[in-house]
Amino acid sequence: MSRDQVPEGVLEELLAEHGRTYADQAGITLRDKPASLFQLLVLATLSSAPISADVAATTAHELFRAGWRTPERMRSATWQQRVDALGRGGYRRYDERTATVLEESAALLEEHHGGDLRRLRREADGDRDALVEALQEFPRVGPTGARIFCREAQAVWPELVPFFDDRGLERAGGLGLPTDPGALADVVGGDPGEVAWLSAALVRSALADG
Incomplete structure (x- = not known):
């Protein structure tokens, strides 16, 4: 058609x-760049909890407005600062655990992938199932969160289309x-x-x- x-x-x-x-709603200027892709991972992580998609996007925007747009910046924030930002975004039921999850995810990205999700893309070599599986190594990101990431990332990773x-x-x-x-x-x-x-x-x- x-x-x-x-x-x-x-x-x-x-x-x-x-x-x-949802990337646009979260304030992400989506590009095939490490910082932009990290922000999309944050959005996918927040969206993986049983909470509305709009709240997840609004909360991601609040985190980025605080300046935590890279894994380094996310890790530099204190746990309480992340809790407070999550609360401002409306993410209150899951704010304390999620504040820890975001730090763990940023640390894993830096330590295992040099802070660059494009490494996962290269390793998947066009295999969407492999990419969906690889994304699930990040805390809280299950199949649904990985698919949310890919749904948005197809704008800059054409092999996902x-x-x-x-x-x-x-x-x-x-x-x-x-x-x-x-x-x-x-x-x-x-x-x-x-x-x-x-x-x-x-x-x-x-x-x-x-």
Whole structure:
């Protein structure tokens, strides 16, 4: 299905109501750079708890606003400073344990991967399953968190395209869009940034409908 075959108004409505990636909401300028990818890992870590996606993104933004945009900066903050920032973001039920998790994750990234998640990308060598598995070595990041990372990272790691999760594909079907990932990506021409937007918009749309 090409863009001109999409049911009238579907993409326009998605853009108007849900046209924002979670990385953008978290204040991440997503690039294939170590700091940017670390920030995305933080977002995926926060999103892995049973808490709303909006709260996770808002809390990530609060952490980055405090200046903790690299693993070094995250580790330089005190545990209490991280707890306070998590609380300001609305992440109160999990703030104390998460303050420790964020330090542990930053330490692991620095000590095992030189602070650079692109090493995981190179080691995966285009194997998405291998990348999803490798991401799960970070504290709290399970299969869901790893998929959240990949859903957003496909904007800068084209080998991940098309990356849609089950909730997004189900929502696509409900809107009259293809449920095959490749065909769904073709709706926006397969451009990595556009596919990442569409993937996030479909998830947002599904969550908005409960």
